[in-house]
Amino acid sequence: MPADASPVRHPRDEAALRRVAMLVAGESPQPAVFEAVTAEANELLSPARVRIVRLDRASDLDDAIARIARDAGGPGRAIGVPIVVGEAIWGVLVAASADAGALGSGCRARLADFGELVAGAIASARARAELRGLAEQQGALRRVATLVAQGAEPEALFDAIAGEASRILGVDAISLVEYDAQTGMYTQIAATHGRRAAMPVGGRWPADSSPLGASVVGTGRPTRIDDWTHAPGQIAARHREEGFGQAVAAPIVVDGSVWGYIAAFGEADEVLPPGCEIRLADFTHLMATAISNAQARDELRGLADSQGALRRVATLVAQGAEPKAVFAAVAVEGSRLLGVGAVSLISYDADAQMFTKIFGTHGQRSPVPDGVTWPVHECPEGELVVGTGRPGRIDDWSTIPGEIAAKHRAEGFGQAVAAPIIVDGALWGHMAAYGEADEILPPGCENRLADYTNLMASAIANAQARDELRGLAERQGAALRRVATLVAGQAAPGTIFNAVAKEASRALGVARVDVGRCHDDTSVTLLGSTAPAGPVGPPAFSKSGDCVAARVIAAGRAARIDDWTTAPEAQAAAAEGFRSAAAAPIMVDGTLWGVIVVLADEILPRDALTRLTDFTHLVASSISNVHARNSLIASRARIVTASDETRRRIERNLHDGIQQRVVALALGLRAVRVKNALAAEADAGLEQVADGLENLLEEIRTFSQGLHPALLSRSGLGPSLRTLARRSPIPVSLAVAPGPRLPEPVETAVYYVVSEALANAAKHSRASEASVSVASDDTRVRATVADDGIGGADLARGSGLIGLVDRVEALGGRLALDSPAGGGTTISIELPLAAPTLDDPPAL
């Protein structure tokens, strides 16, 4: 029997192996295990010397043994046993001696025993490292994803990400940097190294200030800079001053483009471990969705702020407030939105090259009082806007001549930003915001102001049109005043145009007046008329009217036909029995919008055309007014759409990004537990991590369900509401009348209303049950959510309900809240299935 195969070990061997095995089981560091193995083996196999040799390739095994045999000197020998870890040769355990006799029988078997222990120690260290890496990654992801699920502020999230990067890399100094591709500027978003950071959080620098950003953004790949000695730029200089050495950085790629990077900075004498940039890249990959999420949420907050501003101004407009009050509200809301105290609204007269100060939020401190007019060249920020037609910024007022600039300085103002206000395609004026002398207006401030003026242009146009109408009504007689009152009261288009026809007929003493809308194909449809409705519906545009309207459309100006008997179109008119006709074009924003036609039994008086023209002006102003009102509604609808889109993106992000990743990690964790027979303690630890991931998934799931009804468009309103009802902690009786699918924005609005109302009921009402009913006909849908709780709900309190009002009003609908104390809460909405437009045939 070969000695090597001896199953019986000497007690001395047993003791030595047990000592090493204890070290391995005690998870001692590898060098300690290796040291113990060589010491114990040396003692047992003396005078032979034992070594552990790491092999790069399995084929090096024999060479390595032969070399050690040679090194042992003379005719010496060496015996080696391979150390096999995970089916691959890791290295070799070699015993060598100049004295061949020292490597006697049993030596190989004893070596093999030690070799197995070494292999076990390495395998267990590897498994531990793998688990530790996994646990670290999961821990980092869990902590960051939890913040995301809780809707934490972006700043908190960015700080957490930098902190986690520091923890995972074992590097104290970590920066999170955002890159703006448009300006080429870098912004410090978070830094773990406080005062030692080259830039404070919020600080910006250009590409040539540091080699790091250029390298990461340029290549889109992780990078390492070993030597900063000759790196140009201020940031690089600060880096050296603070005693930093090597740096690694990895790009953060969001939606396919480089959003920024995370950088880790070692101390001057520190060598960052190899592969550090790869681990950082893995980490940034993991964090990219969290970052894109935070960004989307920031946008959402901005949209919500704009929405609030627009709602307050739109409410004033809807209440028929004085134009002055509307202008003031526009300036005040702008000031609130930008967080800048001094904001002015200024109108522009292109012919006179003058500005007029409409309203300023900074009263006495303003160099120009409200209502005062002054030349363009004395208002530098306004001149900039007039010259470029774009938003702009004035940084330095110290060299600007003139009294107004001097007053600006004397009042302690510094930077200014301004943005144009465009109404009907022409520059109406501008809005400006003035910072204090020591204040730096945030980057992009002028663009935010421009977004805001765009949003408010229709409110300004509306106030302006109303001002003009009032002027017109004051100059003209009672007829015009009555129509102007209707318009100012925001009557339905049909009512307005019928009133115009009636007033024109009375004022001109004619039998019939038609107001028509001109289309591109030269056809005309009737909007209002003095003719009674026929037995089968609204009256038709008169044939005679058609003839004279055709002349107006062809010539682009007013026309009259005094005597049909001599006109070429005589036949059509004769059938209707009219003697003469006149028509004038209604021009809106410089284009032919429609036509107003009068038909008389007698020959029309000489001044008929002039008087008719007054009516067309009135109609044009009314239309401008209604246009402005509609576009105000459209602005609100656009914000609702934009925030829905952002919510949808966040939901997608969570679903496709973070949730998918957490599930993949959870399954990976289970795979590790299936693959490795782990000690009970380690397994329990992993189970805890697995439970943590499960909770996190649940949290994200709940959070994203409230965010956006992802399945609504696929499954429809009924099934989606049934899901809501099932999920509600309060029992819900649901009645959804069957019917065809509704337009998507309408379904979304109904869903949100029911969802928010049920959520409120569950949170605040202490109700024992709730009911939901939804029914629609051809033109509108009605939905009601009622509970039997304590009532007392208030639109003014809590952003949830007011958000619903925005949503419903943006679609031209109405929301009513009935919530007496102790009497339960009922929220009902009514939404038109199609938003009415001015061009629709009015209901008569």
Place this chain on the structure above:
Amino acid sequence: MVSLSCLIVDDSQEFLASAATLLSLQGVDVVGRASSGDEALRLAAVLSPDVALVDVELGDEDGIELARRLTSEGSSAAVILISLRDRQELAELMAGSGAAGFLRKDALDAQAVADLIAPPGHPGRGTGAPHAG
């Protein structure tokens, strides 16, 4: 446990990889992975897996429609729909899909898959889809 052959259909590579690893370690024979409907139909025809795990939201495609096609176009595979979402949220959409069952992705497990596929002679939990025993 009888060894099952399985096709996984999901548009997330990350999920495909981790699900395949776990199921393989648990003794399931993962014969194919697909990330689109066409690929899934092709692989199902060639590989005749016992079971196809199909993601409900397959990128821009509809996993439920794919389940319907897999079961109606003569594939021998029993379909199990998988999703990150709750069964409750998807119940109405999944009705009539022909799928033998549903699993939330984080509950994916060889035993859970096997439990959803009834042995021959016992109709499956969905519609009793044809199943190669």
